[in-house]
Amino acid sequence: MPADPDRATGALYRTVAADLREAITAGRYGEAGRLPAEGALAERYGVSRGTVRQALALLRADGLVTSRRGTRRVVLGTARVQSFSELLSFTHWARSMGEEPGGRLESLVRRPADATECELLRLEPGSEVYVTLRLRTLSGTPVMVERTVYPPRVGEIVAELPADAVSHTEPLREHGILFTDADHTIDVVAANTEDARLLGCRRGSPLLREKRRTTDPTGTPVEWSQDRYLPGTVAFSIHNSLASSALSRHARDGD
Amino acid sequence: MPADPDRATGALYRTVAADLREAITAGRYGEAGRLPAEGALAERYGVSRGTVRQALALLRADGLVTSRRGTRRVVLGTARVQSFSELLSFTHWARSMGEEPGGRLESLVRRPADATECELLRLEPGSEVYVTLRLRTLSGTPVMVERTVYPPRVGEIVAELPADAVSHTEPLREHGILFTDADHTIDVVAANTEDARLLGCRRGSPLLREKRRTTDPTGTPVEWSQDRYLPGTVAFSIHNSLASSALSRHARDGD
């Protein structure tokens, strides 16, 4: 049973969105079919037009439907349902695909943060951070090396986890650490000696790198991570439109 | 003079959003400062609260501010302004960075579409497509190889362009071909013989690949492209939140 973020809260517009999403995925409006008018949907669901528009905004952001003044909305494609949580948690993601996630904590050290880390985690100079190095596997096969830097408040909790704990984001959530916003940067990097040893590839061979900075609801950074994937194991997908674009392309930015 | 998507239309909420974005970027609310309440902003701008909320939704989608029930919004970071058009057009993007975009059309052929292309461009089996191969440069240095497949309607226009035309999206816009939605997939691929020759790298060396399918306002596909970048030249950035996530991670998907 897949999680359904649209029904996460009791909000009416989420219910409407979930229902429409289901109908679209089931092909009930056709491949490139047109949706009913907003007014018609409002009547069908017994809600106001504003509520229907909130629901449709969710679907539009996901790239499920278009929206254009003057004409009905058109079905663009079918859903790629992946919750924010699935994206941040390797464990959650793997399980949602039916794969068995594994991992090994290679090291966990506590040390003073360097200048970059202080800036990214918004810490006072000289603060200590907790740094983890993990090897991640899918069904036993090495897939990714993960280097994460935690601020003290979060690192203290991570340090208490058993070394063989598979998921780390779940225990953190139970301790009241929430992940709500993330900035990702994706590029290619050459494997260093450590990467090569852990992943079983050659030093210098290419890896897909995702750098990620995650914050909690108050805007306080809770983690800064650098994940390196073996080529051919994963790909990242993004939807994008004239109306809303959270994706951008940058010239080379250092390490 | 940078383009300002927020002021693109005469919509009030875009004006408000542009103003707030400017204030945030100028640091007028501090590094992790709190925004005024929605009601206060409504009064300041002389608009209703609903309009203020529309404006704030734009900033939230860009990862500029948080939003949480019960407390004021918090400034998350400063703007990474990049329009949809900058993202799709190599030429537009390069110029916005102050670099000189260059390019060379290596080949343009017209041939029957294969099964994959028919599906992606939603064409009848046996339809013809136009396929281009371009080398893209920044200030004379090779950066990227671009292979694009166009449906007939679009390809006919591209085929008429002079071989030394730098931009292709701009002429297309003038011919009434609009780009409004795109799906991107990012991964790593090994350079083939052709890539290596054009980019001046070794065969088999890693390239950052972006696959992209773009549609117009009616949902009709207008291009399918595969761009391959030399490592260290570009990176892709995405913002993401519990409220809206257009990003997802996939297990290896074929070619």
Next chain:
DNA sequence: GAGTGGTCTAGACCACAAC
């Protein structure tokens, strides 16, 4: 308890697409 953002309503007018 006071302040704040989240949700919902009912209505209005406009800009645009399509017939």
Next chain:
DNA sequence: TTGTGGTCTAGACCACTCG
């Protein structure tokens, strides 16, 4: 000309955070 989505308003109530 008709129908559609885009924009805007004014007001209401609720859920939540914080002191």
